[in-house]
Structures are given as structure tokens and as C-alpha cells.
Amino acid sequence: MNVAAPVLEPGATIGILGSGQLGRMLALAAARLGFRCHIFAPDRDSPAFDVVRESTRADYDDEQALARFAENVDVVTYEFENIPAETAAFLAPLVPVLPDPKVLATTQDRVAEKDFILGLGIGTAPYAAVATAAELSDALDRIGRPAVLKTRRFGYDGKGQAAITKEIAPEAAWREVGAQPSILEAFVPFAREVSVVAARAADGRVECFDLTENEHRDHILKVSRVPAAVSDATAHEARRIAETIAHRFGYVGVLAVEMFVLRDGALLVNEIAPRVHNSGHWTLDGASVSQFEQHIRAVAGWPLAKPIRKGRVEMTNLIGHEVDDYRKWLIIPGTAVHLYGKIAVRPGRKMGHVTRLFAD
């Protein structure tokens, strides 16, 4: 049994599982609204710990630490969708956990996620669950090449993925993803990648940010541009898809739906992220309310704001040593620089982002 979602008063404490830049930006947004945050995470080099008074550094299976955490917060949310299901299950009887942990069960498993999406009548790339190298061979015969093999669980930023082109032997791809339960997805010749960042309140109201177009490099988001260069009909349909998903989950908080736009304007859902999302970082500077504030409003039982975009926006991630160039960005007029306070610079690590605002 889960605890009913509360309506928080200013001064209440929001517990956040996960301590990366998303947790950090959630905590900063919560502070603006008069809330305190308590961060719970196992990691040492953790940007979110620096912006809160109370934090717990403990493993996600440390039940004593979790119980103390639950006692000291008024609601729990997460910045990170790979929170162990057991952690959420342990907390849910003690304190409201939003969005509902059952969402994680779906989104942590790429096959369950795709089944869920298809069940809503929404398109995805053709896919098949594969549990053995032999099943992979069969699936490749049905789905064709090129295709992408991905682990069912715990993949992000391209980790746990293998492209299967003509030359690649199924066995090699199977080894590359670690010979574990996986999903084979057809490669879709898309025209664009887009995402909808949507907030849903407990009362069922949904507010979507404008459709964002995303450019990846080495499987990591590099640039987001708003508005996306698609027809009004496509933008409208993308929003409808995100709303449908949010409603079916009974979702409370912010989620992101990544989609492919095909050459004819049709949309296929690629992935659901049950959390604030990198492709929504532009909202901090480019909209009248940010994705982080919308999430905090939703989990606090507060009304959502109606987002108003302030212009044409371009968000660029600073990845790895690109962050060393931050001074270049500081002096470009109309550019907002965000640095995450991470200590170690590693290739592929998201160290910050910059947002540029232009007249529409």
C-alpha cells in the first residue's frame, strides 16, 4: 500500500533519490519555492549534495538509512530511473513516493516499455525480446538489418548497445551487450529526433513544453533546439502521445518521451524517461517555468504553471573536457552557463550546459 500524496506547505522537505545534476537542478528549483531538499545517494562525487543542507550518502539497499530518510522527508521523488525497484518498494509504505514506483517497473525494462507503448496504440520501431544468441539470430531474420541490440535494463547514453550491420555476426553483438536479456530493435531511418517534456499533476492536468529537436553525438545528447522544425500536426501529435502516456501511468511529475520523426512526419516512440530530462534543460532559461519547477510543483501537490517559451532556444551540452571552454560561453550575450560542480572530468561525462536565447 502506498501512502497518499500530500499537498506540501512551503518549508516542507522533499527527498530526492539520486545526486547527479538532475537532482541538483531539482533542489535548486525546490529552493526557489521555499522547500528544503534531502538528497539520498551512494555516490561520492555528487553535484546535488552541494546545494542542500541535509543529505544521506548510503547504498540504495541500506534499509536503516532509507527508514531514517523516510522519517525526515515529506515526499520522495527521484532524479534517476534506475533506482532499484526494491528501494522504491521499501519506501512507498513509509512516505509518498512520486511518480508511483510502478512506472519504474515498466520503464526499467525496454521490452515492457515497448509493450506498454504499443498497447496504447502508439507506434514504435519493430522489436523483439531476445534471451539467447539463438533467439537473436531468429529475431534478426524477422526484423532485418541494420538493427540495434540493447540490454533490457540499465542502459543509458548508449551504454549496453550494439549496432548490428551487415558485417556483424549475431554472436559478436550478443557478447558485446554482455550476453544478457536484451531487445532487438529495427533501425529506423528517421528524419529527426524529438522529445516532449510533459508535467502531469495529481489532478490529471498536463502541461507540455514545446517540442524539442535533439541532436546526439556518440549516443549522448549534444544539442537541443526549440521549437523543433516539424509541422504543427506532427508537434500536436507528439504532445498527444506524451499526454496519453502520462495519463495511462497516472503519472505525477515530469516525464520525457523521446521520439523519431519519419520522413512523412509519422512519429515512433523510442524511449520514456520517468524524470526530468536533458532535453528539457532549455526550460531553465527559455521558458517562464522550468521542467524542474514543474516536477517539484507536481510532487508537492501544487498547481502546474502554464509554460510560455521566451524565444527560439538552443541548448548545448558541455561533455567531458568541453567544459574547459566555459569562459568562452560566459561572454556571449544572451547565453546562460550552467556548470554542475562535478569534480572529475571524464570523457562522455555531462559537466554542464549552455543555453542561448534568440528572438523567435
Add this chain to the structure above:
Amino acid sequence: MNVAAPVLEPGATIGILGSGQLGRMLALAAARLGFRCHIFAPDRDSPAFDVVRESTRADYDDEQALARFAENVDVVTYEFENIPAETAAFLAPLVPVLPDPKVLATTQDRVAEKDFILGLGIGTAPYAAVATAAELSDALDRIGRPAVLKTRRFGYDGKGQAAITKEIAPEAAWREVGAQPSILEAFVPFAREVSVVAARAADGRVECFDLTENEHRDHILKVSRVPAAVSDATAHEARRIAETIAHRFGYVGVLAVEMFVLRDGALLVNEIAPRVHNSGHWTLDGASVSQFEQHIRAVAGWPLAKPIRKGRVEMTNLIGHEVDDYRKWLIIPGTAVHLYGKIAVRPGRKMGHVTRLFAD
């Protein structure tokens, strides 16, 4: 001897003396740029403590605590101009303190401040230093009535002030301000109250935000509107005055200069605040860079940003129990709500503010 101002790297720690909402908003702006903050203040119900990992609750004359604080930060700044001069003097040989504490010696004494302004050839209301009730009577004969008697030191939000109209006996006003060294100022029949919030970097570059028009209620700022309804010539002159003051101080950081606009457009300086200022809160939502970020950039040795205003802006303070209405503001489109996380609601206490943005 003061320590030379450094150029900080992301991850460095900025020490902030004072723990009110200004310290809180400075710390939030610093976090965005990848800095950590360490708050030092004696108060218990302190909004800034909630948004930093490290804080010291100690008196401003606790030299042991100050020495430890100096060891743990890379630069010290303040959110509060009534920091004891001895505190700044104790810290300055140990760690860079910006803006230079000598500014406090001038701005903490209303007579020294007015002398400084006049010395720059900038107008003020007629004034006289008074040290006894007899001196007050003499000064009233010269300056006339109505006039305002203010303590030389430690006044804010109308505290330590007495209006002297025709009916008021000088002795009564003298008692009302506590029979302490004071300044008598002529009452100026002004048309408007305005302020310039200006940032100056160590290299001498100054960036001013657009002139702001301020409406007070019971001596407390109630509404700020930008742009101020004055001629371009007056706005230009206001900016020149602020720049002149900032340069003469060799100022590093953000300061605010409050001025009266007379009916003919002439300007008289009322007060200098050597810190971020309530009349600059609109910049958080209404400009491409906030006063808080400009201050952090300046004390970190980083380049200032060129502020671009995003529209017509109106900032309203939520004072005392007005904060109870926060839900009303949450649902007005284009309105940003800021709550300071203060526990006790007291009459006259600034509990939050809201910013509304309109097309220019």
C-alpha cells in the same frame, strides 16, 4: 593588508557573510556556475543555510570561527552591509574579501555616505549631522520642515527613522531614534523613487541593469517596475551616477544606488547599498543574467555578462502574511514565485516575491 582578489575555478568555495534571502539567492546563483558556498551567520531562522552543504552558525566576533571559515573558502563576500567592520578587518588579511571592506565604513554611516556622494559632485537632499537634541534644533532651523531624522548607523526598512513635520517637537523625534548620532535630511518632494543596480568587475568594467522604479509602503519596498517611467536623459544620468560611485569605490560586485527623481527630472541620491538589492530581484526572471549571478561573477574574477531585459517587468514583495496568498500567484501565467523558506512570519518581514513579465 588585504589579500589579492583571485580568479576562481568552478568547484571553488565562496564564503558569504549573512544568511537571509539575499545570501540564499547568491548561493543559488553560485551553484548554477559550479561554485560551492559556505554561509557564515549568527541567526537561527536562516534561509541561506538550507541551500548549502557547509555553513557556520557563529557570532560575527567569534574569531576562532572566522579563522576556520577563512581557511575553508576561496573568497568572502557579504549579503548584508551591517557586518561589523571588525569582522571584515579580521578576515581581510586571511582571505580576499570583496567588495573591499572600506566600502562598508562609508555606507554604514549615513553622514559619511552623503559626504562621499557630494564629494563626487552628485546631488543629495540637504542634510546635517546631529549629535544632540540642541544640534537637531539648529539643523531644523537651517533645513526646514518637513524633514526626516535617521540614525547614522544600522537603519534599514524604515527602522531608526522619525519624520519631523510641523507638529513634532525636536526632542520627541530625538527620543524616537534613540538619542544617538543621527542625520537630519530635508524631505524632498520627489516625483518618483528609482534605483540602479550595477555590477563592477575587478577590471573596471561596469554593467548596469535597466533603471527600476520603486514603490514603498511603510518604508519597505513593495513593488519594483522596469523600465522606470523617466526620460532617456534621466535614465542615462542615473546610470552615470551609479558608475561614478562604483568606480570611486574601486568596487567589485553588485551595488544598488537609490535615487529620487524630482519633477524636473533631476536626480538626488538617497542611499547606496553595497550588495545585491531587493529592487534587483526582477533580474532573476526578467533579464538574461541576474544581479546575483553578476555579483558571483565579479567576486569570482569572472567576466560580467551583458544584461538583456526580457520584457516589461513588475516585482512585488510578499511581506508578512501576504505570503499566505502564494497559491494565488502560482497559477497566473508568466508569473514566477519565489519563497524564501523563512519559518516565522512576522509583520514587515520579507517572505518572498513574485515577478511578472509582460511584452515590452
